[in-house]
Amino acid sequence: MRPPEGPHRLFGHAERPHKEKIAALKRYQRLNAHTLKPEDGDPAQVDREAIDILRDSYESCIAYIDAQIGRLFADLERRGMLENTMVVVTSDHGEHFNEHGFVGHGQSVYRREVHVPLLIIPPSSRSDLARGVVPEPVSLRDLPATIVDLLAIKDRSPFPGSSLAPLWNSSGSLDPLQATSPVLSEVGHKLHVPRMPLIPATLGEVKALISDGKVYIQNKGVKEEVYDLNMDPLEKSNIVAAENLDPSLTRFRANLKEILAGKPTEVKAR
Known part of the structure; x- marks a missing residue:
């Protein structure tokens, strides 16, 4: 994660000289390989510095992409194309x-991996489409079918999944109770990576299902986890053993x- 040169290096360590950052990341590699040298310094500081560098560089990359998206919108507007785009x-x-102990x-x-942005900006000419925010989780599997639906393509969608368009009703207000596809996430077993207790995919295939404000995670043959996404959005407290768990x-x-x-x-996509 190396942001381009220029004004987009907005966050802390992203502005440091490249050689300094590389040296810090090499110390971090030695820390993880258990080959840290005495002159490398305190292990906790080595870890903290490297994570800060990676995060700041990542966020600066996002700032760069955000700026490019802004340029795209400005150009589309200048050309008068947003009306039909x-x-x-x-x-x-x-x-x-x-x-969760890994990078x-x-x-x-x-959630840190599977919760991603989804912005659908309809053509400005489509005043019949409601604008608003849907707080409930939805699946990107439904995105192609949604685009076909919103573009009013007459032929039946060849894509799997269901349109997210029912989340907006004809009155212009949001109707989150309309069911869409279940929100399922999966990652395969990383057989090429050494088995590491803190990294789920090195232990087996992992699947997650969101239902009624909770996420159920199944790490095949290893463990199960449940998190309350409303009370614990950072997924710090596994409530799998809680009494009266619902569902x-x-x-x-x-x-x-x-x-x-x-x-x-x-199960509804909620």
């Missing part, structure tokens, strides 16, 4: 910076099994 902004994944992506289905573990397991088998389920 739909713009969708989303992302493939988030990034961990030691929140990177493609290693878990925790129950039995129901979570059954719903996940039904979805993976392609059978109907009562």
